[in-house]
Amino acid sequence: MNDMLCYQNKLNAYINEIPNRMITFEVTKLCGYNTFIFLYKNETCNDLFCRVSQHFYDNNDTTNIKELYFMPINGTKISIQNTNTSIRNFINQNYKQIKPIYNLTSPVVYKLYFDDGHTH
Numbered sequence: 001m002n003d004m005l006c007y008q009n010k011l012n013a014y015i016n017e018i019p020n021r022m023i024t025f026e027v028t029k030l031c032g033y034n035t036f037i038f039l040y041k042n043e044t045c046n047d048l049f050c051r052v053s054q055h056f057y058d059n060n061d062t063t064n065i066k067e068l069y070f071m072p073i074n075g076t077k078i079s080i081q082n083t084n085t086s087i088r089n090f091i092n093q094n095y096k097q098i099k100p101i102y103n104l105t106s107p108v109v110y111k112l113y114f115d116d117g118h119t120h
């Protein structure tokens with residue numbers, strides 16, 4: 001097996017394991033830019049803040065993040081606090097309001113908004 005095929009097989013296996021091991025967030029900045037960020041289900045809200053900071057600023061300085069929040073259909077903002085609460089527990093506690101953004105045949109993805117204080 002050539003290296004590229006071996007790599008592709010391992011990448012596909014990793015991607016297939018994501019729904020069982022991780023929670024997928026579509027993190028959307030207020031300017032409209034968005035990207036996927038993955039968090040293991042046992043990681044914390046603090047880990048989510050760190051992951052967002054690493055992705056957007058290439059550091060662990062969570063002071064760059066003014067707010068992370070969900071915006072359910074009813075329009076009531078659900079802010080995530082930078083705590084050691086597990087992300088799985090946070091979502092389970094708010095499951096009536098936090099819904100996946102894609103249809104049932106797609107993997108579960110939660111839309112999360114990211115306010116870094118910048119306006120565009």
